[in-house]
Each structure stands twice: as C-alpha cells, then as structure tokens.
Amino acid sequence: MSEFTQKVEKELLSYLPQSDNEDIKKLISSMEYSLMAGGKRVRPYLVIAFSKLCNGSEQAAMPFACALEMIHTYSLIHDDLPCMDNDDLRRGKPTNHKVYGEATALLAGSGLLTLAFETALSERAISLNGYEKCVRAAKLLSECAGTSGMLGGQMIDLESEGKSVTVEHLREMDAKKTGALIIAAARLGCISAGASKEQEKAAVTYASDIGLAFQIVDDMLDITSTTEALGKNVGSDEENEKSTYAALLGLEKCRSLCEELTADAVRSLDVFSEDTQELKNFAYYLLKREN
Numbered sequence: 001m002s003e004f005t006q007k008v009e010k011e012l013l014s015y016l017p018q019s020d021n022e023d024i025k026k027l028i029s030s031m032e033y034s035l036m037a038g039g040k041r042v043r044p045y046l047v048i049a050f051s052k053l054c055n056g057s058e059q060a061a062m063p064f065a066c067a068l069e070m071i072h073t074y075s076l077i078h079d080d081l082p083c084m085d086n087d088d089l090r091r092g093k094p095t096n097h098k099v100y101g102e103a104t105a106l107l108a109g110s111g112l113l114t115l116a117f118e119t120a121l122s123e124r125a126i127s128l129n130g131y132e133k134c135v136r137a138a139k140l141l142s143e144c145a146g147t148s149g150m151l152g153g154q155m156i157d158l159e160s161e162g163k164s165v166t167v168e169h170l171r172e173m174d175a176k177k178t179g180a181l182i183i184a185a186a187r188l189g190c191i192s193a194g195a196s197k198e199q200e201k202a203a204v205t206y207a208s209d210i211g212l213a214f215q216i217v218d219d220m221l222d223i224t225s226t227t228e229a230l231g232k233n234v235g236s237d238e239e240n241e242k243s244t245y246a247a248l249l250g251l252e253k254c255r256s257l258c259e260e261l262t263a264d265a266v267r268s269l270d271v272f273s274e275d276t277q278e279l280k281n282f283a284y285y286l287l288k289r290e291n
Helices: 002-015 022-035 042-053 058-080 096-100 102-120 123-129 131-145 150-160 167-177 179-193 197-224 245-249 251-271 277-288
Strands: none
Touching: 002 022, 002 042, 002 058, 002 102, 022 058, 022 096, 022 102, 042 058, 042 179, 042 197, 042 277, 058 096, 058 102, 058 123, 058 131, 058 150, 058 179, 096 102, 102 131, 123 131, 131 150, 131 179, 150 167, 150 179, 167 179, 167 197, 167 245, 179 197, 197 245, 197 251, 197 277, 245 251, 251 277
C-alpha cells in the first residue's frame, strides 16, 4: 500500500490548479493540506484494483481514482467544521479550519468537490477512457456524493444526534454516508475497464460489505483506540450523543458482524476468473486495522 499511496499522491498533486494570485494560492494550499494529509487511500485503491481485476488499465482508471479521493477529502474538511462535528484533529494533524480558518476551509472543500469533476472529465481522462466512460463516471460521482448518497447520509447523521435510533436506521445512514463512495470506487474501476454487468454486480456486493464493516470498525475504534493511534480525537461519538453500532450492539457482536461481512465480501469475488487474492487480503486488512 505504501508504494501505491505514493503513486496516487503524485497523481493527485498533478491535478491541483496553479495561480499567481496570492489569495488564490492560499486556497490551493488549503486544498493541498488536506489532500496530502495522509490516509489509507481505500477508495483509490478499490478503483484501481477492480479495474485491473477486469483487465483494465491502471493508467486509465487513475483519473477516476483521484476524482473520488478529492470528493472524500472535501467531505472530511466539511465534516470537521464547527457547524458539523467540530473536530480539531484529523489524521494526527490539526484540521483544515484550525490551520486556515473556517471560511478558507469551506472554500477548500468546495474547491476539491468541483476539481473532482474537472478531473473525471479532463482531457487526460477522456483520452484514456473515451467520452462515454467519463460521462458515466461523472454521473456516478454526482449520484454517490449527492443527496441520494453521501450528503443524504450526512444529513441523517446530523439529525440523529442526541436521539435513540435503531440499527436499521444506522444501516441506512452509513450505506449513504460511508458506503456510497466505497461502492462508487468499485464501480468506477469496472466502468474504466468495461466490465460486464455480472462483474460490476459482484464488485458492488464486495464494496457494500466491506463498507459497512469499515464503519462498524470505526465505531469500535472510537471506543477502544487512543487519540495517538487513531490520529483523531476518540470518544467523539459519545460526546456528540451519536448512536453507533458499538453502543447498540456491543463490541463482541460488532466484531462478529464485521467478520461475517468480510467473509461475504470475499465470497462475492468468486465470479471473477482472474486472481482475486489481493482484494481478499485487502478486505481482511480493513477488518483488522487499528486506525
């Protein structure tokens, strides 16, 4: 993952705009600060992995991978703002608004969101994938990031604070807030590679399962981990009066559920004729992560 992360980050930097205006330079610096703040790069990895699994090109899939990571990063900047989760630490570093101020952080998030579509529809993306695939990718990004996807999930999350909700309510929220972009990652790889409907369906199942497991592990780590290990403040879910899987089900039931979801994700890869060991290993890596 280290070598892959370096490759993705080099590509991400290549899409950042340039400006001679000092004020705009500050905005671009803010965008770069969060974009290069580290992270597991789960979403770009899945884009590339499913493209390669379906005999696609890593080079062709990379603009889609970068676009998705820009959207993910924008969501983190906005999530951390005082009007949302009001966090001051992200990946072991001060959150964007703590460094650049709230207004600049807001613009930086919006800048990354718009840059994502510029990237997915860039000359580079079109030359490698063709117009039709780029249009499909941009449409998918808008759906998964919008009100039917991530934004809808974030709104449900905000409205759920201080309320007692059911596990079914959490599943709907997380399917949108976290799962939508993870599913988009798998589908973007399939789109770039020209995968079959059966392959894309299996990719969605895999991504859906690991996406839910990912969120449940996050909930557990907010209780069991430390600020140093996690790179962000722990105990924030309880502080913000959020219902979580860990609170509703308990840690043991959560661990069992994550193992079941991971096993289901691994089984979904059986439809592929190519070697799927790398994606299987990735599912177990996410299951056992400590940050």
